[in-house]
Amino acid sequence: MNIAEAPAQPQITRLDDYRAPDYLIDTVSLEFELDASETRVTSKLKMRRNPEGQGGPCILNGEYLTLVSIALDGKTLTGNEYQRTTDTLLLPQVPASFELEIVTLIHPDQNTALEGLYHSGAILCTQCEAEGFRRITYYPDRPDVMAVFTVTLIADAKKWPMLLANGNRQASGEMEDGRHWVRWHDPHPKPSYLFALVAGDLYCQQDQFTTMSGRQVLLEIYVDPENHNKCDHALNSLKQAMRWDEDVYGREYDLDVFMIVAVNDFNMGAMENKGLNIFNAACVLASPETATDADFYTIQSIVGHEYFHNWSGNRVTCRDWFQLSLKEGFTVLRDQQFSADMNSAAVQRIDDVDQLRSMQFAEDAGPMAHPVRPDSYIEISNFYTVTIYEKGAEVVGMLKTLTGPEGFRKGTDLYFSRHDGQAVTTDDFVKAIEDANQLDLTQFKRWYTQAGTPVLIVEAHYDADKQVLELTLRQSCPATPGQPEKQPFVIPVAMGLLSSSGASLPLQLDTETSAVDAETRVLTLTEQSQTFRFIHLTEEPVVSVLRGFSAPVKVKFERDNETLAFLMAHDRDSFNRWDAGQQLLIQIMLRMVEQYQSDKTLDLPEILLDRLQHVLDDQSIDPALVARMLSLPSENYLAAQMTIADVDAIHAVRKYVKQQIAQRLKAGFNTRYQALNQAQVYEFNASQMAQRSLKNVCLGYLMATGDPMQTQRCLKQMKQADNMTDLLAGLRLMVDQPGPEREHALRAFYEQWQHDRQVVDKWLTVQAVSDLPDALFRVKALLKHPAFSMKNPNNVRALIGQFCRNNPVHFHAKDGSGYRFLAEQILLLDKLNPQVAARQLGAFNSWRRYDAERQALMKKSLSDIAGAQDLSADVYEIVNKYLAD
Ligand code: 0A1
Ligand code: ZN
Numbered sequence: 001m002n003i004a005e006a007p008a009q010p011q012i013t014r015l016d017d018y019r020a021p022d023y024l025i026d027t028v029s030l031e032f033e034l035d036a037s038e039t040r041v042t043s044k045l046k047m048r049r050n051p052e053g054q055g056g057p058c059i060l061n062g063e064y065l066t067l068v069s070i071a072l073d074g075k076t077l078t079g080n081e082y083q084r085t086t087d088t089l090l091l092p093q094v095p096a097s098f099e100l101e102i103v104t105l106i107h108p109d110q111n112t113a114l115e116g117l118y119h120s121g122a123i124l125c126t127q128c129e130a131e132g133f134r135r136i137t138y139y140p141d142r143p144d145v146m147a148v149f150t151v152t153l154i155a156d157a158k159k160w161p162m163l164l165a166n167g168n169r170q171a172s173g174e175m176e177d178g179r180h181w182v183r184w185h186d187p188h189p190k191p192s193y194l195f196a197l198v199a200g201d202l203y204c205q206q207d208q209f210t211t212m213s214g215r216q217v218l219l220e221i222y223v224d225p226e227n228h229n230k231c232d233h234a235l236n237s238l239k240q241a242m243r244w245d246e247d248v249y250g251r252e253y254d255l256d257v258f259m260i261v262a263v264n265d266f267n268m269g270a271m272e273n274k275g276l277n278i279f280n281a282a283c284v285l286a287s288p289e290t291a292t293d294a295d296f297y298t299i300q301s302i303v304g305h306e307y308f309h310n311w312s313g314n315r316v317t318c319r320d321w322f323q324l325s326l327k328e329g330f331t332v333l334r335d336q337q338f339s340a341d342m343n344s345a346a347v348q349r350i351d352d353v354d355q356l357r358s359m360q361f362a363e364d365a366g367p368m369a370h371p372v373r374p375d376s377y378i379e380i381s382n383f384y385t386v387t388i389y390e391k392g393a394e395v396v397g398m399l400k401t402l403t404g405p406e407g408f409r410k411g412t413d414l415y416f417s418r419h420d421g422q423a424v425t426t427d428d429f430v431k432a433i434e435d436a437n438q439l440d441l442t443q444f445k446r447w448y449t450q451a452g453t454p455v456l457i458v459e460a461h462y463d464a465d466k467q468v469l470e471l472t473l474r475q476s477c478p479a480t481p482g483q484p485e486k487q488p489f490v491i492p493v494a495m496g497l498l499s500s501s502g503a504s505l506p507l508q509l510d511t512e513t514s515a516v517d518a519e520t521r522v523l524t525l526t527e528q529s530q531t532f533r534f535i536h537l538t539e540e541p542v543v544s545v546l547r548g549f550s551a552p553v554k555v556k557f558e559r560d561n562e563t564l565a566f567l568m569a570h571d572r573d574s575f576n577r578w579d580a581g582q583q584l585l586i587q588i589m590l591r592m593v594e595q596y597q598s599d600k601t602l603d604l605p606e607i608l609l610d611r612l613q614h615v616l617d618d619q620s621i622d623p624a625l626v627a628r629m630l631s632l633p634s635e636n637y638l639a640a641q642m643t644i645a646d647v648d649a650i651h652a653v654r655k656y657v658k659q660q661i662a663q664r665l666k667a668g669f670n671t672r673y674q675a676l677n678q679a680q681v682y683e684f685n686a687s688q689m690a691q692r693s694l695k696n697v698c699l700g701y702l703m704a705t706g707d708p709m710q711t712q713r714c715l716k717q718m719k720q721a722d723n724m725t726d727l728l729a730g731l732r733l734m735v736d737q738p739g740p741e742r743e744h745a746l747r748a749f750y751e752q753w754q755h756d757r758q759v760v761d762k763w764l765t766v767q768a769v770s771d772l773p774d775a776l777f778r779v780k781a782l783l784k785h786p787a788f789s790m791k792n793p794n795n796v797r798a799l800i801g802q803f804c805r806n807n808p809v810h811f812h813a814k815d816g817s818g819y820r821f822l823a824e825q826i827l828l829l830d831k832l833n834p835q836v837a838a839r840q841l842g843a844f845n846s847w848r849r850y851d852a853e854r855q856a857l858m859k860k861s862l863s864d865i866a867g868a869q870d871l872s873a874d875v876y877e878i879v880n881k882y883l884a885d
Contacts, residue, residue, distance in 0.1 A: 010873040015322040015375045021140055022053035023094075025147040030137070034155035034163075034199050036109045036119055040068070043104075043137040045147075048097035058091040060102075061134035061141040064116070068103035070138075089138045104137050111135075112791050112832040120265035121224065123200035124160065125278055129271060130321055130380045133192035143318045144423040146189040153197060154181040160199035162222065166190070166274040168256045186274055188254065189421060191317055196273030198222070198261045205231040209239055209253070212246045217253050222261040223285065226755075230285035233296055233684060234260060237303040244304070244338050249412060251311045260284060260303070264757060267793055267835045268384065269302050272309035279306070282758050282794055288682035288723040290759050293689045295724075300342060300684075305335040311416060319423045321380045325372045325448075326426045328384075329392020333400075336393060343686040346574040347624045353549045353575070356394065358637045360386040361554070364453045365640070366845040367881045369480035373426050373448040378877035381835045387451070394552040395447045399430070401492045401522060401550055402444070403437045410436040443526060444490040451480040454489050456525070458557035462540040468510070469497070469537050474529040475553075481884070491525040494550035494573075497534065497541035502570030505541050509533060519572050520547050542566055547573040561587065565611045574625060581615070581629045584608060586641060589633070589653055593642070596649045602656055609664050616668045623676070624690035627697045632658060635808045645849050647812045662704035673698040673713075682723045696729035703733045711741065718745065728762055736771040750787075760787045761798035768803040775810040776817055779803045790829060793836045800825050804843035811843065812850065816857035819844075823861040826875065827868050834872030841865075841878045859883070 026046045033040040049055065067084070070077045072094065083090040091100075111118035116135025117126050126132065134141040150170075153163040157180040163172075167186025174180050202222040209217045219238055221231045238260070245251040255275045266280035283302045286295055312334060313327035340348040363369060363386055370383070372392045377383050400408040411433035418432055426448050434441050457474040473493060477486035496519050497505040506515035510533040523532055534541075544567060546555050559567075564587070567580035585608070592602045615621065615629045632654055639645035662669070676695035680688070699717065702710040711734075718730035727749075734745040746767070753759035764787070767778050779799060782788055788795050804811050804822050811818035822843055829837035847858040865871070866879045 010378045010876050012376050012378055013321075013380075015320070015373075018320050018322075019054065020052045021050050021142060021145050022056050023047050023058050023140060023145075024050045025140065025145055027150070028147045029150045029152075031152045032154065032197065034124055034153060034160065036124065037107060039106050039108055039117060039124075041104050041106060041137045043100075043102045043139070045100045045102075045139070046097075047094075047100060049094075058094045059140070060089045060091075060138040061087060061131070062089055062104070062138040063087050063134050064106070065135070065138065066105040067138070068105060069101075070103075071101040073098050074101075087134070102138050106136060113834060114265055114267050114793070115835070117197070118265070120263040122159075123198065123202070123224075123261075123263055124155075125198045125200075125261065125263050126196050126273075127267065127271060127278065128195050128273070129193040130324075131193075133195055136195075139192055141192050142320065143191040143193055144320065146191050146317070146421070146423060148185075148187060148189050149195060150183065150185045151195075151197065152181055152183045153199065154179055155199050160201065162198070162200050162202050162204070164196075164198040164222070164259060164261065164276055166194070166196055166276050168275075186255075188274060188315070190274050190314065191423065194272070194274045194314055194317075196271070196276045196278055198276065198278065200261075201225075202261070203228040205235060207235050207239065209242050209258075211242070211252045213252060215252075217242075217255070218257040220257065220259045221284065222259065223281070224262070224264075227262070227281070227285050230287045230290070233286040233291075234279075234284045234299055234303050237300040238307060240300070240342060241304040241307040241338060244341065245308055245311070245334075248337065248341070249311070249334070249409070249416075251308075251416070253310065254315070258307075260306075264794070265792055267833070270306045272306040272313055274310070274314050277306045280794065282761070285758060290724055290753070290756055292723075292725040292728055292762075293684070293692055295758075296684045297339070297343070297689070301335045301339045304338040305331055308334040308338070315421065316416060316419045317423045319425050321377070321383070322373055322375065323425050324380075324383060325388045325392035325395075326424065326429055328389045329372060329394075330396050330429070332389050332393035333396045336397075344622065344624060344690070346622070347628070347686070347690075349548060349575050350578050350625075350628050352390070352393075353579075356386070356390045356552060358634060358640070360390050360552070361453050362636075362640055362846055363387055364391070364451060364480070365478070367481060367848075367884065368845065368878065369451040371449050371451045371483075375449075379834075379838070379873040381874055382838055382877055391552055398447070398490075398492055398551055399433050399441075399444070401494070402490075402524070403433060403439065407437045408433070441490075443488075446487055446489050450477065450486050450489070451483055452477045452486060454486075454491065454551075454553045456491060456493070456546070456551070456553045456555050458543070458545050458555060460543045460557075462537070464540065467535065467537050469534040469541055469543070470531055471495075471523075471534065471543065472529065472531045473523065473525045475525060476528070481881070488526060488528050489551075491551045491553060493523045493525055493545060494520050494547040495523060495543065495545045496520045496547060496572060497537070497543060498567075498570055498572070499539060499541065502566075504572055505537060505539075508535055510535050522550065542570075544571050544573060544576050546576075546579075547571075548575050549579070559583070561605055561607050565607050568611055568629070569614065578625065578629055581611070582633055584611070585657075586633055586638065589638060589650075589657060590641060592653045592657070593638075593646060593649045596653055597646060602653065604657060604660050609661065612661060613665055613668060616665055616672060622690055623694035624686070627690070627693040630661075630694075630697050630701075636805075639808065639849070640846070642849075644851055645846070646851070647808050651809045658701065658704045659706070662701040665701065666705055669698040669701045673702060677717070679720075692723075692725050692729075696726070699729065700733060703737070711737065715741065715745070724759070724762075728766070731763075732766055735766050738772060754787065757794070761794050764788065764795065764798040765802045768799050769806045771809075775803065775807055776813070776821060780821070791832055793833065796829065796836055796840070801840060801843075804840065812854060814853070816854075816861070819858050819861040823864050826865055830868075830872050830875050834874040837872065838874035838878050841875065841882070844882055847882065 029044040031042040108117045108119045115132035151165040163182040165184035167184050170183045170185045172182040203225040205221045207219040260277045262279050262281040262284040264281050269283045270279040308331050312330045318326050414436040415432035430441050454475050454477040459472045461470045504519035507521045508515035564580045564584035571577045635650050638650045676691050714730050721727040734742050826837050
């Protein structure tokens with residue numbers, strides 16, 4: 001037997017080394033004889049030399065494959081007519097066009113990495129992005145090789161009655177040995193990473209969609225039969241997404257059928273395989289009893305995201321993996337716009353920015369910082385990052401700000417029509433936006449090539465005599481690994497000016513003959529420093545900058561508590577009202593951390609309590625915004641604002657602030673809780689979600705008063721809840737309170753929901769993020785619980801991931817126990833699933849920002865990982881970047 005193992009030495013791939021493929025493939029015909037322990041794959045490739053290539057031998061990728069046979073133009077090759085390495089197959093001499101037939105064997109039930117063909121429960125399924133197809137058969141596994149696929153699946157008819165692949169169903173039949181077969185044909189040329197197949201005994205919920213040109217599309221969602229009642233929301237979301245993409249981007253669906261399959265074991269959220277999306281079950285299944293509002297929201301956005309990839313990713317794909325953000329950044333922007341249109345735009349923007357600042361800013365400030373278009377990698381799976389996705393979306397969003405909505409649409413229309421059926425680059429995308437708008441975006445493209453979060457320093461100076469406001473904007477960007485110096489970015493700064501009564505003031509620059517007819521305008525900063533002079537201002541204005549978070553930068557603008565409180569009350573931009581509140585909280589809490597560190601009395605300024613009281617009492621503000629304005633910045637985010645993060649001080653201060661707010665505003669919380677806690681039939685809509693979110697924020701504060709009556713109220717909410725949002729909110733609060741009620745609540749919850757994987761994951765998480773001193777002890781015990789499996793990525797994320805990322809006081813315990821725990825788990829996981837193992841390393845991302853003792857402990861744990869035998873390329877790359885000087 002001739003088995004190719006994984007490559008021995010991790011190797012660096014560089015953008016500069018990109019070369020066009022030497023051979024292209026016109027058609028692929030694949031036949032799978034499916035079996036869990038040994039699947040036989042017969043691949044027929046019609047190949048030809050690429051006129052743009054460099055000639056040379058024909059090299060195919062392949063890993064973990066047993067090669068049975070290989071034939072060139074019908075002639076079986078002997079062992080000395082080809083060469084194999086651990087991850088390639090090389091044919092030294094091939095004609096200008098030829099047919100290859102390759103037979104390989106693969107072993108789905110041994111595949112715990114969940115790349116290639118694998119087993120999830122009773123389902124056989126695939127995951128090929130980015131480089132999983134090479135675990136199925138030998139192939140030029142790169143996105144710029146696009147081919148038309150025909151796929152025949154053969155399997156036991158009883159075990160696997162449903163056999164699915166990309167495209168349209170062409171033919172099927174029964175065989176005498178109890179097997180059956182189905183043939184699928186996808187007319188759209190695609191790269192191998194978009195290939196998918198599924199075999200299973202599944203429940204299928206169907207629907208129809210009529211496209212804008214009047215074609216009928218069959219919609220199908222496949223789930224385990226016990227989840228038959230949890231498909232409605234995903235199906236509705238899909239129809240909303242299909243209509244939205246027609247309305248907003250003019251994009252129509254292009255096959256007769258669109259399928260979604262839910263599987264329990266999946267490394268990421270979901271995958272946009274052409275016509276056959278495969279989803280992590282947690283990102284599809286929803287019923288009010290088992291899914292929270294946040295789950296419903298996420299499902300809608302991920303269903304949208306994967307669907308939108310049909311154009312931004314599939315019809316127009318990436319030339320190479322350095323261009324990943326071409327499809328991901330743009331598609332995230334599209335899903336964010338979709339969610340904003342379906343729900344509340346203000347809430348969507350706040351939540352997106354909150355996530356960007358807490359996750360992406362940390363990545364950009366750490367050892368893994370990389371540009372939106374990286375220039376090298378060892379393992380591409382490590383680059384499915386918040387930088388590629390979320391910062392990438394901000395970069396495309398800035399293009400939209402600079403061109404305006406219509407200019408942007410012209411640009412995307414041109415991009416889609418110019419490049420349909422091609423594999424292209426981020427430069428091609430920017431070129432289409434430039435050409436459609438007669439713009440020069442040369443300098444703007446630095447957003448794609450320079451890593452790091454720029455700092456925007458703002459200074460305002462008002463001259464009462466001249467009635468002029470001078471607004472000086474300066475930019476800088478910290479060094480990142482491999483990039484010591486940065487050139488200035490193009491930074492669109494949306495801003496406005498307010499009078500002391502909160503009215504908008506005219507926005508006229510000294511170079512203009514009249515004021516712009518808007519309360520917000522965009523200043524474009526292109527130099528390191530620029531001064532803008534606003535004229536005809538009869539009073540000193542309050543400046544509101546970076547409205548709507550118009551660029552992914554950190555703003556440094558010295559403002560006293562009063563000014564921030566004023567903006568929190570009066571800014572015309574709801575994002576900036578929220579942001580002013582957050583800046584005020586951060587400013588105050590960081591001062592209190594200093595007081596705590598020097599044993600001084602903690603001073604919580606009255607102005608904050610007063611403002612929060614107003615927000616709480618203001619019935620005119622959307623309750624969802626009230627809920628967010630009353631939510632304190634996370635401990636991790638506060639830590640990221642300090643030179644040396646002091647986890648214990650932050651934890652103590654945050655708890656104290658919460659208690660003080662709770663005591664002072666108790667009456668208000670009580671009133672609003674009661675008003676919002678009305679029985680109603682659960683619906684997923686912005687208004688009900690807003691009510692539930694504010695209600696549960698109020699309950700959180702009421703519990704923080706320590707009043708036993710409130711514990712009773714919390715228990716009552718849990719008892720009466722007919723939806724997971726209210727039940728889980730109650731449980732989270734109960735779990736932070738020691739005592740018999742807490743244990744009882746946890747036990748009762750598990751007993752009620754042990755049959756439901758998604759709910760059990762929530763139960764694991766609630767314990768992982770608990771405030772109680774025995775959190776790590778419990779997490780360790782839960783590793784042995786029957787509900788937990790190290791092979792299931794959702795379990796791992798819910799328990800280990802949540803503890804390490806969202807329980808900072810316990811993860812950063814002074815004795816290093818949290819760090820040792822994570823290191824041990826990563827080494828165990830690496831043997832099973834390198835992608836998931838590598839992702840868990842992220843909890844160490846900011847290790848250099850802690851005190852010397854903790855740094856030493858984290859370094860020790862990282863070194864233990866780095867020194868282990870046979871590390872995967874995934875873990876190897878990240879751990880070594882973390883340890884590099
Ligand atoms: N393209 C998918 C993300 C994805 C990437 C890798 C995967 O497996 C290793 C799975 C999914 C998306 O953006 O949704
Ligand atoms: Zn995506």
